[in-house]
Amino acid sequence: MENTPGPVWVIAEQIDGRILTVSLQLIGQARKLAYELGASVEVVLLGDELDEHPQQLFAAGADRVYLGSDPRLAFYQPELYTEIIVKLAQERQPEMVLIGSTDVGRELAPLVAARLETGLTAHCIDLALGENGILEQIVPAYGGLISIICPEKRPQMATVARGVFPTPELDESRAGEVILLDVPDELPRRVQTLEIVREEPEGVPLESAPIVVAGGAGVGDLEGWRQIAELAKVLNGALGCTRPAVDEGWAGMETMIGQSGKMVSPELYIGVGLSGEQQHMVGIVGAKVMVAINNDPHAPIFEQVDYGIIDDCREFVPVLIDKIREYQAM
Amino acid sequence: MLDIVVCVKAVPDPKEADKIRIDPVTKTLTRADVPLVLNPLDKHAMEAALQLKERFDAHIAVLSMGPPEAGKIVRECLALGADQGVLLCDRAFAGADAYATAYTLAKGIEKIGPYDVVFCGMASSDGSTEWVGPELATFLGVPVVTRVKEMVEFGEGWWKVKASLEDGYRLVRVKLPAVLTVTRELNTPRTLSFSGIIKARKKEIREWGVSDLGVPSDLVGLKGSPTIVSSMTTRESKREVEIIGGTREEKAERLVQRLVEAGVI
Numbered sequence: 001m002e003n004t005p006g007p008v009w010v011i012a013e014q015i016d017g018r019i020l021t022v023s024l025q026l027i028g029q030a031r032k033l034a035y036e037l038g039a040s041v042e043v044v045l046l047g048d049e050l051d052e053h054p055q056q057l058f059a060a061g062a063d064r065v066y067l068g069s070d071p072r073l074a075f076y077q078p079e080l081y082t083e084i085i086v087k088l089a090q091e092r093q094p095e096m097v098l099i100g101s102t103d104v105g106r107e108l109a110p111l112v113a114a115r116l117e118t119g120l121t122a123h124c125i126d127l128a129l130g131e132n133g134i135l136e137q138i139v140p141a142y143g144g145l146i147s148i149i150c151p152e153k154r155p156q157m158a159t160v161a162r163g164v165f166p167t168p169e170l171d172e173s174r175a176g177e178v179i180l181l182d183v184p185d186e187l188p189r190r191v192q193t194l195e196i197v198r199e200e201p202e203g204v205p206l207e208s209a210p211i212v213v214a215g216g217a218g219v220g221d222l223e224g225w226r227q228i229a230e231l232a233k234v235l236n237g238a239l240g241c242t243r244p245a246v247d248e249g250w251a252g253m254e255t256m257i258g259q260s261g262k263m264v265s266p267e268l269y270i271g272v273g274l275s276g277e278q279q280h281m282v283g284i285v286g287a288k289v290m291v292a293i294n295n296d297p298h299a300p301i302f303e304q305v306d307y308g309i310i311d312d313c314r315e316f317v318p319v320l321i322d323k324i325r326e327y328q329a330m
Numbered sequence: 331m332l333d334i335v336v337c338v339k340a341v342p343d344p345k346e347a348d349k350i351r352i353d354p355v356t357k358t359l360t361r362a363d364v365p366l367v368l369n370p371l372d373k374h375a376m377e378a379a380l381q382l383k384e385r386f387d388a389h390i391a392v393l394s395m396g397p398p399e400a401g402k403i404v405r406e407c408l409a410l411g412a413d414q415g416v417l418l419c420d421r422a423f424a425g426a427d428a429y430a431t432a433y434t435l436a437k438g439i440e441k442i443g444p445y446d447v448v449f450c451g452m453a454s455s456d457g458s459t460e461w462v463g464p465e466l467a468t469f470l471g472v473p474v475v476t477r478v479k480e481m482v483e484f485g486e487g488w489w490k491v492k493a494s495l496e497d498g499y500r501l502v503r504v505k506l507p508a509v510l511t512v513t514r515e516l517n518t519p520r521t522l523s524f525s526g527i528i529k530a531r532k533k534e535i536r537e538w539g540v541s542d543l544g545v546p547s548d549l550v551g552l553k554g555s556p557t558i559v560s561s562m563t564t565r566e567s568k569r570e571v572e573i574i575g576g577t578r579e580e581k582a583e584r585l586v587q588r589l590v591e592a593g594v595i
Contacts, residue, residue, distance in 0.1 A: 076500070079473065103495045107476045110428070110461040114468035119429060119556030122459035136560065142359055144352035144564040153556040190505040191473035194490075198498040211595070217345065235595060243455065244344055247370040249514060254496045260458050268594035275348050278565060279458070289594045290569065291585065297573075300348070304567040307588055309574055309581055316578060323582040327590065 005133065007042040007064070008034040009094040009155065011085065011112075012057060013104055014047050021162055022100035024060045028168030029127060029160075030098055031061035036129050039095060040064065044088065046081055046181075048074035054178045059170035068181035075196060076104045079188035082111040084181060089116055094155045096135055098127070101161040101260065113157050119150035120157040123259045125164055125282045140259050140278030143300060163207065163263030163285060204238040206255060211237030212266040212287075214257055216274025217244035218294060220314055225250040227317045228272050234324050240264065242280045258283035269305075273313045276301025293317070332388035334379045335439050335448045337466070338407060340366040340400035341456045354564045366396075368403040371451025373519035374512045378449050378481075380411050381517065386484070389413050391442050395423055395434055401535055409522050409530035416442060420539035425552030428457065432465035434550050437543040439470060447489075448509045452477050463511035473508045479515040 008030040012023035023043075030041045043057045046068040054065040068084055089097070089112070097112070099105040101123050113120035126138035130149065135156040137148045150156040206212065213232040219225050225245075232239040241251035242258065257264055258280040269287040273294060274280060281304055284290070290305035295312045302308045309316060342350060342364040349362035368376075379390045392407040394400050395418040404415040418438050426434065439448060448470070450463040460476065467474035475493050483490035487506055492499040494513050504510075540547050548554060574584050589595045 103477075103500075106460050107464055107474070110459075110464035111468060111474070113461070114429065114432065114465040117556075119427065120459075120461055121557060122428075122457075122461065130560070140565075142350050142352045142562070143348065144562055146352075146559050146563075147561045148557050149560040150557045191475060191508070192503045193500050194503055195501040196495070196498065197501065198495075201497055243458070247344065247455070247514065253494070253513065253515075260453070260460075268589065268592075277348055281565075289589065289592045291589075292571075302571050302573070304569060305571055306569050307574055307585060308571045309585060311578060311581065316582065319578050320582045320585065323579075323586045324595070327586050327595075 005037050005039045006093040006095040006154070007040045008037065009089070009097040010041070010043045011097065011099045011105070011108065012043050012045045013100055013102055014045065014050065014053065017047070017049065019053060019056055020100060020102065021167055022102060022160070025162065025165040025167050026098045026100060026160060027057060027060040027062055029165040031168070033096065033127065033129060033135070037095065037133055042066065042092065042094065044085060046073045046084065054176070056170065058174045058176040059172050060168050061174070062176055064177045064179065066179050066181055068183065070183045072183050072187065075193040076108070077193055078107060078111060078191050080183070081108055082115060083184060083188060085112050086115045088181065089155065097155045097157045099157070099159045101159040105159055109157060109159050116155065118153035118155060118157060120159070121148045121150070122159055124158045124160050125259060127158060127160070140282045143278055145278065161259070161263055163265070201254070204236070206238045206240050206257065206262050206264055209238035209264070210267045211235045212240050212257070212264050212268070213237050213270045213272065214240040214242065214274065214280070215245055215251070215272045216242040216280070217248065218273025218275070218313060219245065219250065220273065222250060224273070224314050227314070231270070231272070231317055231321055234321050237266070237268070242274050242277065271301055271305065272317065274301060275299045276304050332382055332386050332447065333443070333445045334382060334388050334390045335442060335445050336372070336375050336379045336390060336392050336407065336412065337435055337448060337450045337462070338372040338376065338392055338394045338403055339369045339454045340394065340396045340403045341369045341454055343367045344370065344455045347456065352562045352564050357562045366399050366403065368406055369451055369454045371453060371512065371514060374514050374516050375449040375451045376407055376410055376412070377517045377519040378512055380520065383411065391416065393435060393438050393442065394418065395426070395431060395438070404535050405530055406522065408533045408535070409526040410520065411526060414442070415533060415535040417535055417537050418543070419537045422540045422547040423551045425555065426550065427555035427557045428459045428461035429465055429556050430550055430554035432462050433469050433554060434543070434545070435462070435466050436469035437545050438538065441538065441543060446506045450509065450511045452511045452513050460511070463509050467509035470509065473504050474511070475502050475504050475508065476511045477513050478510045479513045
């Protein structure tokens with residue numbers, strides 16, 4: 001007789017009482033995986049004043065919601081959140097645990113994985129069931145894709161960015177069971193979030209921008225970066241970048257597009273001075289038209305776009321800006 | 331006096347890392363002679379330690395796990411001003427995922443001795459998981475703050491730091507000893523000085539293997555890694571590229587024309 005597999009878990013997240021889109025997307029994907037496995041979908045949600053929220057999680061595909069709703073959980077508290085989730089996971093023995101690649105998820109996931117003595121795959125761009133129901137966790141690397149598995153340890157854990165999976169249609173007729181979680185009496189106190197300060201982002205938000213201009217190491221220097229910022233501005237688009245551009249200090253981490261950054265799906269994408277590494281390219285989901293500007297005709301980016309300009313971007317971008325302005329003035 | 335450990339990683343030079351590719355036929359990695367360099371974010375971890383040393387007086391131990399060639403990045407950190415260099419180097423350590431790496435580094439730190447703080451870069455440019463810092467802290471049994479972008483206050487036995495959020499920050503109070511992973515916003519790394527390089531020549535780098543750490547070899551490297559790569563594929567593009575030719579002016583004009591026709595600008 002076959003054993004019933006453990007549940008598929010999603011650690012959901014909320015900010016100021018709003019469930020994050022990525023959490024709903026993960027519940028949608030968990031539903032598919034659970035269906036194939038013959039397992040149930042369980043969601044863990046921690047925060048304060050969350051009594052109304054489980055319905056949305058059920059509508060997205062959850063069968064059971066473990067709810068920790070307490071003023072002491074209002075902010076993400078690393079030790080307390082880890083403690084609650086680890087204890088519950090040891091009890092429930094989930095087969096898989098999916099977590100959003102968010103500010104919180106990126107710290108909480110490894111804390112939980114290490115305590116459960118299991119593996120954790122970072123920033124997956126697909127999750128599928130392979131042989132024997134093992135989770136194939138797909139990540140971009142070395143110009144292609146690699147599949148990572150966690151064959152022996154359980155749960156199989158993965159983080160996924162917003163926009164990798166579609167937001168499921170909410171089925172308000174679905175219902176499920178809510179189980180309230182207790183907050184331990186002995187609160188761990190070694191690391192405490194005292195305050196969370198949100199700052200207003202500048203410019204057009206990347207995720208919803210119809211036009212995205214992205215720059216890479218080939219942009220060369222800050223002067224080159226100003227030029228592509230100008231290109232983005234002229235097009236009323238958002239400016240994104242690759243990891244090397246972040247490392248160079250030209251752009252902020254929050255504008256990075258790709259596996260460990262943002263997922264974008266613009267009408268028009270223009271990649272400037274970047275080679276077309278998969279870690280970046282997987283972040284451009286279903287762009288309508290793609291353009292590359294690069295002086296290396298062998299750059300892999302030219303195999304992945306609709307229009308290619310082989311030229312020094314430092315020389316070409318100012319000319320392009322002029323031509324766009326001419327067109328706009330017509 | 332603070333005791334600081336900085337964990338650093340030798341990574342393929344990010345400027346040339348795209349030479350390492352999946353062979354479309356054999357589905358294995360093509361060998362390319364890409365030099366190993368100090369992981370970019372680890373320079374900020376090192377700088378954080380050096381600034382504390384200037385302010386409070388500190389002993390800085392640099393710890394890396396890697397092949398013998400990784401010794402050169404440990405040497406680089408000694409030249410920057412670290413006092414002690416340790417390379418965890420053993421065939422048994424090869425093939426480690428983030429979990430086994432964190433475990434091995436934790437054993438190295440325990441062997442180095444008591445510490446107040448461990449600094450790591452937020453992520454490595456080749457693995458980019460961000461897992462090693464938090465998993466290391468778990469193995470050491472100490473708290474962690476990831477993505478530290480500002481040190482706010484240095485209290486007696488605790489620090490206050492700002493952890494970077496996508497749209498702001500989290501103000502965190504953390505009890506020492508602790509692991510802190512840092513972002514590039516934290517500081518501007520100094521460059522190597524000639525005198526530093528000369529001084530570093532005299533400093534010894536210790537190499538520790540499985541027996542030095544006293545760890546079972548099935549808990550490190552590939553054997554100690556819960557995750558493994560099961561397959562590799564190349565990614566096919568569905569787009570057919572048109573390379574737009576002509577003079578620079580013509581290219582720009584033709585591109586604008588195509589984008590207008592496509593209705594995207």
